[in-house]
Amino acid sequence: MTENTKSGRFKPRAGHGSGFHKKGGGKPAPRRPGLPPEGPVLLYGLHTVEAAFANKDRKRLKLFATDNALRRLEERGVVIDVPVEMAMPRALDRMVTKDAVHQGMILEADPLPAYGVEQLTGARLVLALDQVTDPHNVGAILRSAVALEADAVVTTERHAPEEGSVLAKSASGALDMIKHVRVKNMARFITEMGEEGFGCIALDSDGPARLEDTVFTDKTVLVLGSEGKGVRQGVREACGQLARLDMPGKLRSLNVSNAAVLSLYVARMKMGL
Structure with a gap:
């Protein structure tokens, strides 16, 4: 089985459509000597x-x-x-x-513009990361999302890596090829995406059905959680469905970046993309 996962999409609402792309935790990205801490x-x-x-x-x-x-x-x-x-x-x-x-x-x-949910207009396949903090993992996920033609990757403003050298290098160019949207509250985001007609599926190692056997709609948000904790309970509850990735080998779980690429591949097959 794999990491927990989940995501959604929605129209901006008062108090929810601004302030995206805040800096996350972790060490600051390298900057040229002499530049201010929040500089390019x-x-x-x-x-x-x-x-x-x-x-x-x-x-x-x-x-x-x-x-x-x-x-x-x-x-x-x-x-x-x-x-x-x-x-x-x-x-x-x-x-x-x-x-x-x-x-x-x-x-x-300069860092990329603060993309908001308005960037999701017309999207069909969105990948949401619930407090995935390792920039190497997020970079690898961005690369997979571009390769499998997801429309956007959504993270939280806090407990997610800031845009910087490590994330960009790990993404191998993908950071500049896909919209990276940041939201204040992932559970609220998922709820409102559901109201906009998206089917929201959270990956959970204890999900009742395999992802391959899960019903997909023509607009889908896949939600993955951090390694260890998985998708948080409130976010999981906001999703319409839970699903698992069954692994036939001795190890039942995958690194979150590997879980992401498998999930996106299954989603494309199920959605006929």
Whole structure:
């Protein structure tokens, strides 16, 4: 079986449609020395930087790059629309966290806009993460969501990773390819998504039916919870259905990022997407 999961979608209501994309917990994202604590973030790595340049919603500020890295970007057709500061690899090493694989390029950019639920208009498949806090897991989930053409990934404002270098690198460009919506209250979000015609399914290792045997509607929110705790009780109760992922092997549970990709795959098959 797998992690608990659940999500929903809805129209903005008074007091619920603003303030998305607050910073989460954990260590702050790497920033260039001299920048204020809440200043621009540093995005690094070929796929991450390439996706950031392709995203019209991303405000880019400055590119730090080696000669080879700049050539690679240009060979891939990336239009570099910001000032470029040439740098040696060791200088780039000092700008990011230890062992960060920057591949010779670091983009200084503003965080993405604070996407709200209005971004879910027309969505059919939404993935909601209830207090999944590890940026590596969330980054991997964003990547899977893009690969399986989910319309959005929803997290809570608190107890979720902030947008930053680790999340972006783990997502390998996906952060700039899908809407990442943050909500204040996940249970309320699920309830209101249900009112908008979404079927909301929470993954729970003790769910009464397998996900493959669960009835899907043409608009679905899948909800996954944190490893260990799973989907919280209030969020679980807001969902119309609970379902489980049965594992045939000796280990009954999966890492939440693996559970997410399997759940999205099953959902697409069941929904005929």
